[in-house]
Amino acid sequence: MRKKAIYPGTFDPITNGHLDIVTRAARIFEQIILAISANPRKKTMFSVIERERLAQETVKHLPNISVIKYSNLLVNFAKEQKARILIRGLRTTSDLEYERQIASMNHYLSPDLESVFFMTTTQYTYLSSSLIKEVAQHGGDVQKLLPMPAYQALKLRLDMTINC
Ligand code: ADP
Secondary structure, three states, rough: OOEEEEEEEEEOOOOOOHHHHHHHHHHHHOEEEEEEEEOOOOOOOOHHHHHHHHHHHOOOOOOOOOEEOOOOOOHHHHHOOOOEEEEEOOHHHHHHHHHHHHHHHHHOOOOOOOEEEEEOOOOHHHOOOOHHHHHHHHOOHHHHHHOOOHHHHHHHHHHHHHHO
16 A cells, blocks of 8 residues: 555646656656646646646556546545555755645645655756746747657647647
């Protein structure tokens, strides 16, 4: 039971920073669920189905990672999945403050659930899905920052927007 971990997030879309964290986590835990949040209040570029497909294509070479979308409270999703570990990534001190608050709340809601933090690999410290989307929207080259399926989907989405 302890060896099953959940890596939750919005993944709009999955980036090389996310891939780095989940790949490292997959070497430590037996089974990882990359859990895509379907929170309808959060405005995303890609639908939850698209985000799920992009993540699936990105991690398909890693047999102990499965991709599942969820729309309920994360601690309840973790209970359903019989997982007791949550994985989160840390880039900056502002991530740390935010993550500390979320982890404390999750611990209050479900004391058996432990949050485990992975420090970002230095080269990905500045990567976030939102910054990548912003740069791409202004014509910046983000190809090396995204897994190929996510890059192609982003390019297609932006080309469609420009041509509309
Ligand atoms: P959320 O909207 O829940 O923050 P994200 O999809 O943006 O979801 O991120 C999911 C998790 O991955 C978070 O813990 C976030 O801090 C982490 N993360 C995102 N980008 C990176 C990165 N470049 N390096 C390390 N961790 C990252």
